[in-house]
Amino acid sequence: MNRLLTTAAMFALLATPVAAQPAEERPALVVAVVVDQLSANLFNQYRPHFRHGLRRLADEGLVHINGYQSHGNTVTCAGHATILTGTHPARNGVIANGWIDTTTGQDVYCLAAPENALAHGGESDNGPVGPGQMHATTLGDWLKARDPESLSVAVSGKDRGAIALAGQNDDGAYWFVESGLTTYVAPGQDAEARLAPVADFNAELVEAMTALTQSGELGWTYQHEQCRALAADWTIGDGTFHSDLPPTAFEVEVSPLYDEATLAAAGHLLNGLQLGRRGVTDVLGVSLSGSDIIGHVYGTQGPEMCEQMLRLDAALGEFLDRLDDIPGGVALVLTSDHGGSDMVERMTAHGNPDARRGDDGLGVRVNAALREQFDLDFDPLRSSAGGIIVTDADGVGLPEPLRGQVVEAAVRMLNADPLVALAVARDDLLADPIPSEPDPELLTLREKLRLSAVEGRSPDILRAYRPYLNGGARLGGTLSSHGSPWDYDRRVPIIFWRSGGEGQGQERFWPLRTVDIAPTLAAVVGIDPEGEMDGRCVELGWSPTPACPSGD
Numbered sequence: 097m098n099r100l101l102t103t104a105a106m107f108a109l110l111a112t113p114v115a116a117q118p119a120e121e122r123p124a125l126v127v128a129v130v131v132d133q134l135s136a137n138l139f140n141q142y143r144p145h146f147r148h149g150l151r152r153l154a155d156e157g158l159v160h161i162n163g164y165q166s167h168g169n170t171v172t173c174a175g176h177a178t179i180l181t182g183t184h185p186a187r188n189g190v191i192a193n194g195w196i197d198t199t200t201g202q203d204v205y206c207l208a209a210p211e212n213a214l215a216h217g218g219e220s221d222n223g224p225v226g227p228g229q230m231h232a233t234t235l236g237d238w239l240k241a242r243d244p245e246s247l248s249v250a251v252s253g254k255d256r257g258a259i260a261l262a263g264q265n266d267d268g269a270y271w272f273v274e275s276g277l278t279t280y281v282a283p284g285q286d287a288e289a290r291l292a293p294v295a296d297f298n299a300e301l302v303e304a305m306t307a308l309t310q311s312g313e314l315g316w317t318y319q320h321e322q323c324r325a326l327a328a329d330w331t332i333g334d335g336t337f338h339s340d341l342p343p344t345a346f347e348v349e350v351s352p353l354y355d356e357a358t359l360a361a362a363g364h365l366l367n368g369l370q371l372g373r374r375g376v377t378d379v380l381g382v383s384l385s386g387s388d389i390i391g392h393v394y395g396t397q398g399p400e401m402c403e404q405m406l407r408l409d410a411a412l413g414e415f416l417d418r419l420d421d422i423p424g425g426v427a428l429v430l431t432s433d434h435g436g437s438d439m440v441e442r443m444t445a446h447g448n449p450d451a452r453r454g455d456d457g458l459g460v461r462v463n464a465a466l467r468e469q470f471d472l473d474f475d476p477l478r479s480s481a482g483g484i485i486v487t488d489a490d491g492v493g494l495p496e497p498l499r500g501q502v503v504e505a506a507v508r509m510l511n512a513d514p515l516v517a518l519a520v521a522r523d524d525l526l527a528d529p530i531p532s533e534p535d536p537e538l539l540t541l542r543e544k545l546r547l548s549a550v551e552g553r554s555p556d557i558l559r560a561y562r563p564y565l566n567g568g569a570r571l572g573g574t575l576s577s578h579g580s581p582w583d584y585d586r587r588v589p590i591i592f593w594r595s596g597g598e599g600q601g602q603e604r605f606w607p608l609r610t611v612d613i614a615p616t617l618a619a620v621v622g623i624d625p626e627g628e629m630d631g632r633c634v635e636l637g638w639s640p641t642p643a644c645p646s647g648d
Contacts, residue, residue, distance in 0.1 A: 114446035121640050122621055123426025125372030126379045128180055129260055132388035135435025136161055136587040138396055140626030142405040149412025153430055156597045160608040164536035165434055168581035169482035173206035174259035175433025181232040182546040182614035182631040186530050188232035192481035195553050201491025207259050216278040224279045225255050227264045233262030235614050236379035238626050243376045250381030253354050261381025270294055277299050297364040316342050316351040323402035330441050335571045341399040350393050352407035355386035359415045372422040377621050395439035395576040419595055426595040427620050429613050432588035433590040436578040437523045440566050451564040453516055463511045476502050483555030503556050519559040525549040544581040563581050592636055619644050
């Protein structure tokens with residue numbers, strides 16, 4: 097998919113809303129909006145400039161500006177999995193976007209499901225996927241246990257964004273590929289039937305895209321003059337990054353168009369499936385991937401992210417207008433799967449003395465020392481999922497006691513290096529209980545890493561570098577990243593909003609965790625969460641919605 101529609105053209109694809117049904121006390125629809133890589137810092141930076149959807153949520157909602165992804169390995173798959181399960185990675189098993197299986201030496205994608213196929217008949221970067229790697233159920237699954245007629249669907253630019261929100265059921269998790277929206281197909285399921293809810297959207301998308309391409313109207317240029325002032329040239333390695341619009345190489349996936357398309361698809365599902373209009377409570381997950389991709393490719397403090405934030409605000413405004421038409425009312429939460437910082441070169445120029453690239457050859461030095469100490473003819477350390485695995489030359493785990501001896505020596509060497517804040521053996525972490533501290537600001541660094549530790553998936557050594565240490569940069573690729581246990585990567589906004597809540601906005605400065613979202617929304621819709629929760633219900637004060645169950 098090399099081109100997508102502008103906001104107006106996208107929303108023109110949506111069906112006419114279904115006639116209203118009688119309203120009920122409890123919300124007829126729960127919407128979870130996850131803006132990928134929307135740090136609390138970035139939200140606060142642009143908050144005075146929002147005029148549409150994000151402004152409305154901030155004015156009418158319960159704004160927890162100190163929201164947190166509590167765990168240490170702050171990446172997309174892990175972050176999404178916390179939001180509607182109410183569980184940390186240590187409990188739901190989703191520790192990262194992928195990990196290495198040391199019994200085979202093979203990479204494992206976080207939602208890999210080799211038994212499945214993709215509905216569009218093609219391939220994707222991540223192969224066949226499904227929810228099975230996530231060892232937890234979601235709010236939508238709990239609702240379906242009460243009423244099988246409830247629907248739990250989600251849409252995203254990424255498969256992991258959609259599947260982690262939709263849950264273990266088969267109602268529908270949709271994401272974009274070259275041909276439009278696709279989904280997974282389990283054995284015995286029919287691909288055409290699985291794509292039926294978005295078939296019209298895909299067909300009209302192709303037709304509209306053809307027309308817009310022929311007219312030459314597609315592209316990414318300035319719509320907000322304030323963003324133009326952020327343009328500049330930056331030296332990245334041996335090259336020059338021209339931070340300006342239009343970008344040197346335009347791609348829809350790396351532009352505001354991506355989220356505008358995703359919100360249009362969400363509107364299509366809203367109307368086509370009559371979500372919130374069928375006498376039961378439904379769940380719609382909307383994972384917006386654009387800010388994350390833009391943040392990686394261009395950083396967060398240039399004209400690219402400026403335009404992204406302001407255009408996202410406008411597109412969310414149109415989406416919220418559609419939610420106003422749901423007669424039974426809507427309960428919505430907006431948050432993020434993780435935060436982020438900026439590219440090192442701009443941070444340095446803007447006065448951050450700690451920003452730097454690379455690890456100063458740390459991995460090479462430690463491997464060389466281990467080879468000498470244990471008389472090895474291969475490097476035993478290999479990066480994986482927020483840490484380091486210990487393997488032989490073929491990537492397969494070393495036998496004991498050699499593995500344990502290498503881990504112990506490597507941990508000692510890593511902790512002696514000034515670039516490392518903490519390195520700890522996975523087996524030592526797993527001996528610790530899963531932290532139950534409800535205040536994410538009180539967690540120690542070791543406890544944050546414990547929340548990302550899972551037996552059989554986590555690396556042999558979990559490690560955290562000092563703040564603002566970033567990997568290497570590649571022009572046209574990744575200039576900035578995230579994933580650390582530091583607050584610029586953990587701290588995210590959490591906003592609860594309900595339709596018809598004008599004049600009821602409220603600022604809440606105390607910390608809240610993303611794992612608190614699911615049990616809170618469960619109370620709003622009157623169900624009990626399934627399984628052991630890490631999160632706890634938070635009082636929203638929405639009349640006539642009842643308070644949290646006693647004991648929460």
